[in-house]
Amino acid sequence: MSESVLEVKGLEVTYSTNRGDVKAVRGLDLAVRRGEILGIAGESGSGKSTLAVALLRLLKPPGKVTAGSVMFHPAGRSPVDLLKVNGEQLRVLRWSALSYLPQGSMSSLNPVMRVRDQFKDVILEHAPARRESLGELIPRLLGQVGLEPRVGRMYPHELSGGMKQRVLMAIAVALEPDLVIADEPTTALDVTIQRVILQSLADLRSDFGVTLMVISHDMGVHAQLADRVAVMYEGRLVEVGDVRQVFKNPGVAGGYITAVDDVSFALAAEPPQVVSLVGQSGSGKSTIARNVLGLQKPTAGSVLYGGKDIFKLSRAEYDEYRRDVQPVFQDPYAIFNPFYRVDRALWKAVKKFGLASTRAKGLELIEESLRAVRLEPENVLGRYPHQLSGGQRQRIMLARVHMLRPSFIIADEPVSMLDAQVRKHSHPYTQLLLDSIPQPDPDDRWTGRIAVDELDRLDSTTPADTPAPEAPIL
Numbered sequence: 001m002s003e004s005v006l007e008v009k010g011l012e013v014t015y016s017t018n019r020g021d022v023k024a025v026r027g028l029d030l031a032v033r034r035g036e037i038l039g040i041a042g043e044s045g046s047g048k049s050t051l052a053v054a055l056l057r058l059l060k061p062p063g064k065v066t067a068g069s070v071m072f073h074p075a076g077r078s079p080v081d082l083l084k085v086n087g088e089q090l091r092v093l094r095w096s097a098l099s100y101l102p103q104g105s106m107s108s109l110n111p112v113m114r115v116r117d118q119f120k121d122v123i124l125e126h127a128p129a130r131r132e133s134l135g136e137l138i139p140r141l142l143g144q145v146g147l148e149p150r151v152g153r154m155y156p157h158e159l160s161g162g163m164k165q166r167v168l169m170a171i172a173v174a175l176e177p178d179l180v181i182a183d184e185p186t187t188a189l190d191v192t193i194q195r196v197i198l199q200s201l202a203d204l205r206s207d208f209g210v211t212l213m214v215i216s217h218d219m220g221v222h223a224q225l226a227d228r229v230a231v232m233y234e235g236r237l238v239e240v241g242d243v244r245q246v247f248k249n250p251g252v253a254g255g256y257i258t259a260v261d262d263v264s265f266a267l268a269a270e271p272p273q274v275v276s277l278v279g280q281s282g283s284g285k286s287t288i289a290r291n292v293l294g295l296q297k298p299t300a301g302s303v304l305y306g307g308k309d310i311f312k313l314s315r316a317e318y319d320e321y322r323r324d325v326q327p328v329f330q331d332p333y334a335i336f337n338p339f340y341r342v343d344r345a346l347w348k349a350v351k352k353f354g355l356a357s358t359r360a361k362g363l364e365l366i367e368e369s370l371r372a373v374r375l376e377p378e379n380v381l382g383r384y385p386h387q388l389s390g391g392q393r394q395r396i397m398l399a400r401v402h403m404l405r406p407s408f409i410i411a412d413e414p415v416s417m418l419d420a421q422v423r424k425h426s427h428p429y430t431q432l433l434l435d436s437i438p439q440p441d442p443d444d445r446w447t448g449r450i451a452v453d454e455l456d457r458l459d460s461t462t463p464a465d466t467p468a469p470e471a472p473i474l
């Protein structure tokens with residue numbers, strides 16, 4: 001058996017547009033080793049997704065493979081050039097030898113089909129012989145990605161983003177393919193759920209022996225998951241190597257993506273401030289949030305809190321830090337367990353952080369915090385996350401933060417999931433968070449924003465000279 005699952009030689013992909021040809025992939029040579037997790041890194045537009053769809057023969061016009069070959073070596077079958085096989089040969093290879101988790105795939109589940117029927121569709125189309133074993137196979141596959149059997153009976157809208165992604169991963173490996181190509185599998189998920197997805201991907205490799213090609217613009221993903229990393233830049237592969245080698249000793253100038261470069265800033269405790277971190281998508285804002293939360297250690301530099309390096313804290317000190325510094329994420333749905341009612345999520349925080357000495361005091365605290373975000377406790381406590389509106393979920397997350405009385409809140413795109421309607425009628429807390437996000441408004445009320453522009457360095461910060469609005473939690 002060949003040591004490589006895939007051998008790409010001289011691949012070139014061109015998009016012909018009326019403004020001329022764009023060579024999105026240029027003379028790319030790459031071998032994917034059997035059993036490895038190969039990370040494909042590179043900034044947005046560097047050609048990663050184009051490479052994926054070209055390998056999978058899913059490239060759509062005006063895209064065209066203009067040169068190269070892609071030898072695929074599925075176990076127990078003869079090698080084929082994926083660029084030369086016909087439609088029927090491709091159909092046979094798809095799912096059972098070669099699977100794909102497209103970018104933004106979470107929306108690719110059929111909204112009117114139960115999860116188990118989506119498994120059936122794929123399995124029966126490509127491996128009808130397994131019809132008999134479906135009843136046993138589906139729960140097993142779900143279990144493999146940490147989902148309970150009853151998820152099979154659910155519809156996509158009942159699942160959080162992270163759960164949908166795990167369902168798709170389970171479907172991708174249902175027929176035990178040799179190679180799975182996952183394009184940005186963690187993008188659009190909040191940081192805690194990203195970790196779950198990364199762990200599940202790693203498990204798929206160890207449990208199924210599947211080879212994974214994981215595409216991500218986020219170097220943190222590669223740091224946590226990849227054995228080797230290939231870096232793309234303007235359609236070319238500028239570096240391939242062992243993950244440690246690439247991270248510690250990047251060889252090619254210009255090809256290595258530094259998400260956050262020499263950023264320095266300080267936040268003052270007094271008076272309470274709202275500081276905005278501004279920048280385009282991909283400019284490194286979430287990476288900074290992860291660094292400050294202690295979830296990802298920077299490759300250089302330090303994060304000091306009260307003068308102490310947060311990556312050098314003892315376990316107990318770090319726990320204290322994580323209570324004092326609370327995140328508010330983009331998609332509050334992702335942090336709730338969809339099987340538990342809201343009260344359980346809030347009680348969990350009360351217990352975990354020892355917020356109340358008695359049950360009565362705990363309930364009082366929960367109710368007070370819900371009222372503080374203008375939710376009626378009796379209306380929401382008995383509901384499941386999917387029975388709440390996006391705005392209500394977001395406010396419940398704020399209520400949870402409110403209960404903990406943190407000194408510092410890190411809000412990563414906290415209102416981007418809310419529609420304009422919700423924003424307009426939002427509670428002062430939400431409004432406060434909303435106001436901390438700069439709108440493209442020339443009449444800016446905030447000065448001294450921290451701006452991270454593209455991959456640019458951050459060089460100055462001045463405290464906002466407008467006093468922060470009344471803010472009990474900031």
Ligand SMILES: Nc1ncnc2c1ncn2[C@@H]1O[C@H](COP(=O)(O)OP(=O)(O)O)[C@@H](O)[C@H]1O
Pocket residue numbers: 015017022024042043044045046047048049050051061062063
């Ligand atoms: N359908 C298309 N038509 C024309 N140009 C495209 C098309 N899709 C992608 N491109 C161009 O190809 C290049 C690579 O894009 P893409 O593969 O999506 O990069 P990445 O996945 O790394 O963000 C970019 O310059 C992009 O603008």
Ligand SMILES: [Mg+2]
Pocket residue numbers: 048049050103183184
């Ligand atoms: Mg892409």
